[in-house]
Amino acid sequence: MADCLFHRQVLSLRLDAGDHSQVHFYNESVSLMRVLSYNRTMVIINTAAYHFVSITQPQTLADQIRAHGEIAGLKGTVLIANEGINLFLAGEKEAINAFYAWLCADVRFAALHVKYSVSAYKPFARFKVKVRPEIISFRRGDISPLQGRAPGVSAHTLRDWLRRGCDDNGRRLVMLDARNQQEIAYGTFSGAMTLSITKFTGFPGALAHYRDLLSDATVVSFCTGGIRCEKAVLWMRADGMDNVLQLEGGILGYFEQVGGEGYDGRCFVFDKRVALDPQLRPLYDMRVVASFARSEIS
Numbered sequence: 001m002a003d004c005l006f007h008r009q010v011l012s013l014r015l016d017a018g019d020h021s022q023v024h025f026y027n028e029s030v031s032l033m034r035v036l037s038y039n040r041t042m043v044i045i046n047t048a049a050y051h052f053v054s055i056t057q058p059q060t061l062a063d064q065i066r067a068h069g070e071i072a073g074l075k076g077t078v079l080i081a082n083e084g085i086n087l088f089l090a091g092e093k094e095a096i097n098a099f100y101a102w103l104c105a106d107v108r109f110a111a112l113h114v115k116y117s118v119s120a121y122k123p124f125a126r127f128k129v130k131v132r133p134e135i136i137s138f139r140r141g142d143i144s145p146l147q148g149r150a151p152g153v154s155a156h157t158l159r160d161w162l163r164r165g166c167d168d169n170g171r172r173l174v175m176l177d178a179r180n181q182q183e184i185a186y187g188t189f190s191g192a193m194t195l196s197i198t199k200f201t202g203f204p205g206a207l208a209h210y211r212d213l214l215s216d217a218t219v220v221s222f223c224t225g226g227i228r229c230e231k232a233v234l235w236m237r238a239d240g241m242d243n244v245l246q247l248e249g250g251i252l253g254y255f256e257q258v259g260g261e262g263y264d265g266r267c268f269v270f271d272k273r274v275a276l277d278p279q280l281r282p283l284y285d286m287r288v289v290a291s292f293a294r295s296e297i298s
Contacts, residue, residue, distance in 0.1 A: 044122050045096045046273075048252065049114040050135060050227045052084040052145040058131045061085075065103070066129040072099050075124035076271075079135045083146055085109070086135035086227060088271065090122045115225060115252050117280040123271040138231045139201050143238065150233035152248040153220055155257040162189075162262035167218040174217040176244075178203060178228045179268070186275045186283075187265020189222065200228050204235060211241065219244040224267060226250035255280055 055061055058080040065078055072095035079086040089096065103109050153161075161173050175192040177184055184194050195206040221229045221236070221244060229246035236244045247254060251267045260278025268275045273282035 043092065044090055044119045045093050046088075046090045046117045046119060046123060046271075047096060047100070047114050048088050048225050049112050050084065050086040050225065051109055051112045052135075052149075052230065053108045054146060055080060055082055055084065055108070058082060062129045062131050066127075068099055068102055069127050069129065072096075074099060075122045075127050077124070078129045079132050080129070081132050081135045083144060084135050088124070090119075090124055090271075113249070115249065115256060117252075117276060117282070119273060119282050119285045121272075121285055123269075123273045123282070125272075136227045136231065137199075137201060138203075138228075138235070140204070140231070140235055143231050143235045145230045145234060149230065150237055150244070150246055152233075152246045154248050155254040158220060158247060158254065159258045159261055161218075161220075169218075171218045171243075172216065174214055174219045176207075176214075176219050176221045178221050178223040178232045183224070183268040186268040187263065190262055190264050192222075200232075203228075203232055204239075207236070214241065214243070217243065220247055221245070222247040222254075223250050224269065225252050252276070252280070 062078070062080050065080070069078070069089070072091060074089050074091040074095060076087070076089035078089070089099070091099070100112070100114060104112055161167050162175075166173055175189040177188050177192045177194045178200070179188075180198050180200070181194075181196060182198075188194060193210065195203065197203060197206045219236075219241070221233050223229050223232075226246065226249050229250070233244050233246040249256070251263070254263070255267065255276070255278045263278060266275035266277050266283060273284055275283040277283070
């Protein structure tokens with residue numbers, strides 16, 4: 001079993017033969033045991049991770065990742081750019097562990113933080129590795145997390161703020177959803193401000209109409225896993241909105257660490273699961289759906 005360093009903590013996943021509920025880990029920020037416990041048939045590990053770091057030869061890295069991923073039988077998408085890496089991968093436990101152990105051995109990705117969920121079926125049809133201009137398209141060349149991250153708020157602190165309706169200084173709290181309308185339809189934080197956008201590149205223009213309404217609030221911007229807010233909050237602060245924070249780990253990180261308190265509905269994901277509930281259970285699982293269909297026919 002290969003161990004990997006995530007945020008300077010050792011994560012080790014061990015599934016005992018014949019008992020998929022037995023999971024041992026050493027990372028307080030990852031609740032994989034809770035995720036797996038709801039169904040012992042869930043044996044596919046789904047992961048989401050990103051990291052902003054300078055990559056001078058993205059095509060070389062892409063070729064290496066493609067080779068390792070294909071050998072491991074992984075499915076999903078990896079985006080690589082000069083600014084970093086963005087991964088959505090699914091596979092069996094041993095394959096996932098081996099892949100991330102290999103990737104994290106590269107000093108550039110030693111601090112990679114991986115979010116986990118499970119399913120009975122791989123929610124991706126293929127394994128794709130692509131080199132792109134950005135790992136999340138924002139088209140604001142002057143905004144780069146490589147030059148420094150925007151300040152954030154942890155899931156536990158945000159939960160406390162949501163309970164009170166204000167931050168630690170008594171300033172009113174506004175939750176700002178950085179996602180598009182399709183995603184928001186599946187769920188969002190209670191009372192969150194949402195924008196009528198279909199693409200992330202439309203965020204700056206859509207937000208311009210509401211700037212004055214946010215001037216007296218502490219604004220917490222959030223998205224699925226956090227990557228969009230890395231850029232959105234940097235842009236807002238560069239544009240003079242110094243009262244904005246990003247939710248560390250995004251919605252999925254919030255679910256993972258504190259559950260669904262203050263959140264209404266599910267979190268949309270861009271794969272065959274469609275959405276995850278606060279227990280990180282998929283709305284659709286192809287193997288479960290297929291089994292149900294067979295039972296109905298019989």
